[in-house]
Amino acid sequence: MAVREVKQERAARTRAALIRAAAEVFAESGFAGASVSRIAERAGLTLGAVYFHFKSKEELAREIVTSQPDLVVPPQDSHGLQHAIDVTLTWAYQLLDDPVLQAGARLVMDQEHFVPKSENSHQQWMSILLRDFRDAQVRRELRLGVDVEAYARLVVSACTGAQMQAQLETSRSDLPYRVEEVWRCLLPAVAVPSAAKKMQFGRERGVAE
Amino acid sequence: MAVREVKQERAARTRAALIRAAAEVFAESGFAGASVSRIAERAGLTLGAVYFHFKSKEELAREIVTSQPDLVVPPQDSHGLQHAIDVTLTWAYQLLDDPVLQAGARLVMDQEHFVPKSENSHQQWMSILLRDFRDAQVRRELRLGVDVEAYARLVVSACTGAQMQAQLETSRSDLPYRVEEVWRCLLPAVAVPSAAKKMQFGRERGVAE
DNA sequence: GTCAAGAAAAAAACTATTCTTTATCTTAGT
DNA sequence: ACTAAGATAAAGAATAGTTTTTTTCTTGAC
Secondary structure, three states: OOOOOOOOHHHHHHHHHHHHHHHHHHHHHHHHHOOHHHHHHHOOOOHHHHHHHOOOHHHHHHHHHHOHHHHOOOOOOOOHHHHHHHHHHHHHHHHOOOHHHHHHHHOOOHHHHOOOHHHOHHHHHHHHHHHHHHHHHHOOOEOOOOOHHHHHHHHHHHHHHHHHHHHHHHOOOOHHHHHHHHHHHHHHHHEOHHHHHHOOOOHHHOOOO | OOOOOOOOHHHHHHHHHHHHHHHHHHHHHHHHHOOHHHHHHHOOOOHHHHHHHOOOHHHHHHHHHHOHHHHOOOOOOOOHHHHHHHHHHHHHHHHOOOHHHHHHHHOOOHHHHOOOHHHOHHHHHHHHHHHHHHHHHHOOOEOOOOOHHHHHHHHHHHHHHHHHHHHHHHOOOOHHHHHHHHHHHHHHHHEOHHHHHHOOOOHHHOOOO
16 A cells, blocks of 8 residues: 555554543543643553644543543433433443543533533533433423423533532432432423323433343 | 731732632632732732732632632522522622632632532532522422422532533623523422512622612 | 564653742831 | 831742653564
């Protein structure tokens, strides 16, 4: 071949290790508080390795923030309201031991410095939940006249806030419970009673068995 | 006098200027991202002045975070649900141009490093809202069987989250609207219809005329 | 299998800035 | 004028992010 397009497999592993290490350190200390040396050290590598794969600390963080929503895939395939619930619950459970999601949560505020506004994580979650709520509306699960955009925003806000509270008070361990609580508070206002009654929560909704 | 207890008025002004400058810089860049030199510079003072009044950068931040709830005093004196609404709206309006509140919002996650868990800002807001909800319960404004703790937590989470979204998307300017939206979504679930109808929103609830 | 070329990573160097402390000067009260 | 408080200016030691140089590893051609 004329042009070399060599991708070594070792390089891929190194890159993954760096992203994971960076996520851990970002999750602990935020963007400014995390140092590139500490990231390299955590990955068992050196500064040179970092700057070979990423052109700056910002790019490393951007990579982590923008990859968020793809990481959360609910085990069941559900629709409408139940899908909205499943996504948030999956997110909550997965956050418990996925450093990349944890970093995403910690970098929420920092991202304005290195992520284009249209790709920030809030917008991403908003569009997912909005789709679910509209779907729910078509399925006649929602009460008449509910403002779907308002409720989608509220769910995103509430989950973000719940994550922070959980982090401060129980180092995140009860986040899934808090998310479930959010829904139990909200359902009476959004859903028609018959639909509300059908909704399923619990661990099996967020984690594949 | 035997013991000197001299507090110069210049010192008080300097201290206030430092806190304000620190709040501005913390609000822009978070804890780790803010440098003490920049804080001093912003206040029109020097490093020595900072370290004369505060023994470390952490103490400066702690001072700002723990003074939060006292800063928010609704203009009207209301009770029960309406008071809960008033507090959150006042907070939202005041946040628009109070750097200390802005810093408090930005330091939410950082505070775990320098604020004792029992004094973190979430707990402070929780106890205020919890008191209001219990009060509302006594006044028969709430629907039967609502979990007041859950709803108090939800309001705090939702406001925290709303603040972040507002920051990312409109540099905070529509935060009051978003907070009002939170309540409109929530009221049907918490309040009995007669009480919900009576609730008042709008600018006059958050800002003295 | 050998070997050279390029990719991947390590090691080291650079400049700037970090937080904090020290020594020095200025201001205010008695 | 004397003393202590309040502030400046300067310095120190560590670490920041990034770039450059050097070494090690991987790959494909012979």
